[in-house]
Amino acid sequence: MTHPESRGHLLTEQVNPNSNNLDRLTALELVDLFNCEDARTLDAIAKARIPLAQAIELTGKALRQGGRLFYVGAGTSGRLGVLDAAECPPTFCTPPEMVQGIIAGGAAALVRSSEDLEDRKEDGAAAIAQRQINSTDVVVGITAGGTTPFVLGALDAAKVRGATTIYIACVPIEQASVEADIDIRLLVGPEILAGSTRLKAGTVTKMALNILSTGVMVQLGKVYGNRMVDVAVTNHKLHDRSLRILQDLTELNRLEAAQLLESSGKRVKLALLMHWTGLDKEAGARLLESYQGNLRAALNAKNLQA
Template sequence: MLNLTTEQRNPASAQVDTLSARQIVDLMNSQDALIAEAVARESENISRAIEIIADRFRNGGRLFYQGAGTSGRLGVLDASECPPTFSTPPSMVVGIIAGGQRALTNAVEGAEDNPDQARSDLELHHFSSKDVLVGIATSGRTPYVLGGLKYARSLGAATVGFTCNESSELHPLSDIVIAPVVGPEIVSGSTRLKAGTATKMVLNMLTTGAMVLIGKTYGNLMVDLRASNEKLKLRSIRIVAEIAELTPPKAEEILLACQGEVKTAIVASLHQIDAQAARELLTSHDGQLRAALPQQ
């Protein structure tokens, strides 16, 4: 374990208990500045993973995250934010944490040490060869995550490993390994810190990149959002008004006629067709709004 970067002592924080609050902030900020560089070094592997995920989505597959502790919580968080942001069904991106729902807020003793449970958890979701599994283990050796990757690979599913160590046990089990080496933590072994931040950054890239590739945005506008609250409702109106060049009241009227579907409302307005015809036009263009718009 001592050869794992994530478990080593950080010389920069060897005397952290003698520092003032401001000094602790400055120290942590200087260490956090290293994270983006570590993630950037993994750009090629992240890009390949995004392409695989998007391809699986296009062919009816799903994305699964599986991890324990902080890693599991971050996977669940990223998955839970996809439906409101991209109007995806909850089953399209799934986060699974060792120990189940209770582990989101409380440590579940020994959950990460059970590789067989990972298989059982995936089976509950009918995980198949069409899907892709991202196994998140900053140490690269969590038995629960290794068990999930082994099972996914046995089915012929795509496997992506995430770790913050250069070489690990998940490497041979993964088609692609994303390994931003962020260095030892301020508090030795506390991978909720730099490693956790790197994890969040990469997961943001995986889902956002894949969603963009399958047509969930128009430019940088989230045209497939689900207006589940007042903020998102107002955003929907602004997006339709901007792209279709409508007044906000008119944009709201068309959105209502299209059951709140932003892309449908835009296509219906610009083509002067009804909601169902707009949906069919979008479907014929694989959901890509830009391709479904009138050509200039």
């Protein structure tokens, strides 16, 4: 594992020749430059497709066996991990402990800069110990420049505890080598504003986390087709979305869909199973549970029984 004293050689710290005259650009020229540079994020994701797919498969397997997914980062990287974790419960109705974000400096660092805390490798290790991470868990270390001590300390501690480790960085492996089960490199090049990795590096990291968490939830049976059937019905918007899902996938009108949703305890997935199989709420819930909440698998099993 490399720990260079100077970070100037890192891809994320280099000067972008395309923006040398940044302070002389018009607003429209700024927008055009950003648009051109941000296009590189798509290519970076495409080149990381294999390790991203491996990360989805390993994480899905771990979570099916009762494991948890942890994102670890500092600054922008940490905030992105916390954001992705926080969006899983309302989107996929996951328990809050299933996907968690760990950021250097804790919750306060979400709204106030605490980048100085990223230099404490021992704090990263302590965060892993505090959450009693074990061999069933997955730990994703996120560090744009690849050298953040807080993240490296967390990954080292996670490996000792037998957890699956995933490393996400925006620098090539020769600039920051790390031992992890899966190594994801998102190479978007130097930033428009030199060293400001909240820009392209942050964007491509958000894209990668979107793919990872959504891919995992698909594998866990949290969707049916491309519908969010495990949505948590916690507000008017999500209630409306739930009714539209039921209407789209059945022949029911809005009133009938609302009645079905209520009869299922506001569980869209269960409502669909009840409608398609004729099972009552309790029997449907048992069938879903026996197939780890996978609606398609439960439907296939019921059809085979018929």
